[in-house]
Amino acid sequence: MDVDSSQPNNSPVGYQNPFTNIPRLSKLISLALLLLYLASFFSNADSVFALNPGLTIPPSFRVWNLVTSGFYNNSLISCAMNIVLLLLFGKYLEPIWGSAEFLRFILIVNSIIGVCVFLNIILLYSISFRTELLYAINLCGFEGILSAFSVAMKQLVPEREFSLFFVFSVRAKHIPAIIALFSFLFLLLGFPASSLPHSLWGIMVGWVYLRFYQRKGDVRGDLNESFAFATFFPEIVQPIIKIFSNIVYNFFKLLGLCKGVGESRDSSVNSGHILGGGSVADMERRRTKAIKALEQRMAMEARIEAATNSSSTPTSAPTLSEATANPIGDDNV
Numbered sequence: 001m002d003v004d005s006s007q008p009n010n011s012p013v014g015y016q017n018p019f020t021n022i023p024r025l026s027k028l029i030s031l032a033l034l035l036l037y038l039a040s041f042f043s044n045a046d047s048v049f050a051l052n053p054g055l056t057i058p059p060s061f062r063v064w065n066l067v068t069s070g071f072y073n074n075s076l077i078s079c080a081m082n083i084v085l086l087l088l089f090g091k092y093l094e095p096i097w098g099s100a101e102f103l104r105f106i107l108i109v110n111s112i113i114g115v116c117v118f119l120n121i122i123l124l125y126s127i128s129f130r131t132e133l134l135y136a137i138n139l140c141g142f143e144g145i146l147s148a149f150s151v152a153m154k155q156l157v158p159e160r161e162f163s164l165f166f167v168f169s170v171r172a173k174h175i176p177a178i179i180a181l182f183s184f185l186f187l188l189l190g191f192p193a194s195s196l197p198h199s200l201w202g203i204m205v206g207w208v209y210l211r212f213y214q215r216k217g218d219v220r221g222d223l224n225e226s227f228a229f230a231t232f233f234p235e236i237v238q239p240i241i242k243i244f245s246n247i248v249y250n251f252f253k254l255l256g257l258c259k260g261v262g263e264s265r266d267s268s269v270n271s272g273h274i275l276g277g278g279s280v281a282d283m284e285r286r287r288t289k290a291i292k293a294l295e296q297r298m299a300m301e302a303r304i305e306a307a308t309n310s311s312s313t314p315t316s317a318p319t320l321s322e323a324t325a326n327p328i329g330d331d332n333v
Contacts, residue, residue, distance in 0.1 A: 018088060018091070019087060019088075019091075021091065022087050022090065022091050023090055023091065023094040023095060023099065023102075024099075025090070025094055025099045025102060025103060026086060026087055026089075026090025026091065026094055026102075027087070029086060029090070029106070030083045030086055030087055032071060033071060033073065033079060033082055033083055033086070033142055034079065034083065036049060036068075036071050036072045036073065037072075037073050037074070037076070037079040039072075040072070040073070040074040045072075045074070046074060046138045046140075047062075047138075048062070048065070048068075049065060049068045049069065049071075049072035049140065050065060050068075050069050050072055050074070050138035050139060050140040050194075051065050051066065051069035051114060051117060051118060051138070051139040051140060052065065052134075052135065052137065052138050052139075053118055053121045053122060053125070053133070053134045053135075053137075054131075054134035054135035055135075056118060057134075065114075066111065066114035066115055066118055067110060067111050067114055069114055069117075069139055069140045069141075069198075070110035070111075070113055070114055070140075070141070070142060070144050070145060070198060071110070071142060072140045072141075073140060073141055073142060073195075074138075074140065074194075075194075078141060078143075078195065082141070082142040082143065082146065085146050085149075086142065086145075086146065089146065089149040089150075089152075089153070090102070092153070093149060093152055093153075093156075096156065101214070101215075105148070105152075105209065105214070106145055108209060109144070109145060109148045109202070109205050109206055109209055110144065110145055112205045112209075113144040113145075113148075113198055113201045113202055113205050116201045116204075116205065117139055117144075117197045117198060117201055120197060120201070121133055121134070121137075121139075121197075137194070138194060139194055139195070139197055139198065140194055140195065140198075141194060141195025141198050141199075142195075142198075143195040143196075143198050143199040143202065144195075144198030144199060144201060144202030144205075145202060146199075146202065147176065147179050147198075147199045147200075147202030147203045147206060148202045148203065148205060148206025148207075148209070149206070150172075150175040150176045150179060150203070150206075151176050151202075151203055151206040151207045151210060152206065152210060153172040153175065154172050154173045154175065154176055154227070155210055155222060155227050156172075157172050158171065158172055158173035158226060159171055159172070159173065160172050162175070173231070176203045176207075176232055177232055177233070179199055179203065180199075180200060180203055180232075183196045183199045183200050184200075203232075207229065207232075210222060210227070211223075211227060211229075212258050228242070228245070229241065229242075229245040230242045230245060
């Protein structure tokens with residue numbers, strides 16, 4: 001993107017517009033969220049798009065709401081916040097992952113979140129026998145995917161600071177824990193919980209996908225110690241969490257659900273991926289390059305804004321193509 005020096009500079013000095021250079025897919029998904037919100041004005045929209053467990057099971061059997069509930073929102077304020085955050089997350093994640101992986105992440109994680117929320121409600125009903133859990137609630141919201149995005153930012157740039165509510169600065173590695181804390185507090189205080197289950201499951205499902213299943217070239221998952229499940233908790237309780245998480249991990253590994261985590265598709269590398277470190281080193285190299293690409297993109301945008309707001313006339317303006325040319329899945333990343 002070239003900076004045209006002939007155009008008047010109407011932006012305040014030092015101001016950086018966060019909504020520039022939004023990738024196309026992020027815009028299209030934002031449009032879909034808006035259209036689904038407008039659909040909420042129809043009288044039966046909640047029963048069609050939101051997750052109402054009593055309608056998901058037979059005889060209604062509206063199983064599609066396991067997927068649509070993650071995109072549907074019947075609150076204007078929530079919808080607006082979801083779109084804003086989607087655009088901000090997509091601005092950084094979509095160029096790094098590539099549009100295909102960005103869409104794959106959303107579809108897979110959203111579907112699993114829907115199933116987990118549904119099973120969660122069924123379990124609560126089995127314990128309490130409260131019929132209102134099946135028929136009187138409509139669970140929905142894009143907050144589950146946004147929570148999963150926050151986990152991705154923790155993975156890529158854990159030490160980078162972001163503005164929270166445009167007031168406080170918080171490091172990316174703390175954002176998922178803050179989301180989980182506030183979600184639990186809202187549940188305990190009796191706030192409307194239409195999207196809170198999605199938020200909580202979004203953190204867990206997003207981490208599982210990124211930790212064990214996301215493909216980065218020939219490597220699957222991220223075994224980096226800084227992205228372990230225990231790092232979501234305060235340091236004082238991390239040793240206890242590690243014991244519990246290792247038990248759960250070994251159990252799922254026995255079931256074959258975590259088979260081949262961190263391994264390369266090349267079987268000659270697979271046999272020594274933990275002790276020899278071959279594929280783990282390759283995975284770390286790709287992860288480091290992805291982080292570097294994200295940081296270059298952020299720095300490039302800062303330079304563009306500085307050039308735009310400067311009173312001097314630049315001879316040549318930088319472009320974003322250098323920072324976004326190679327998504328994470330490419331072999332040269």
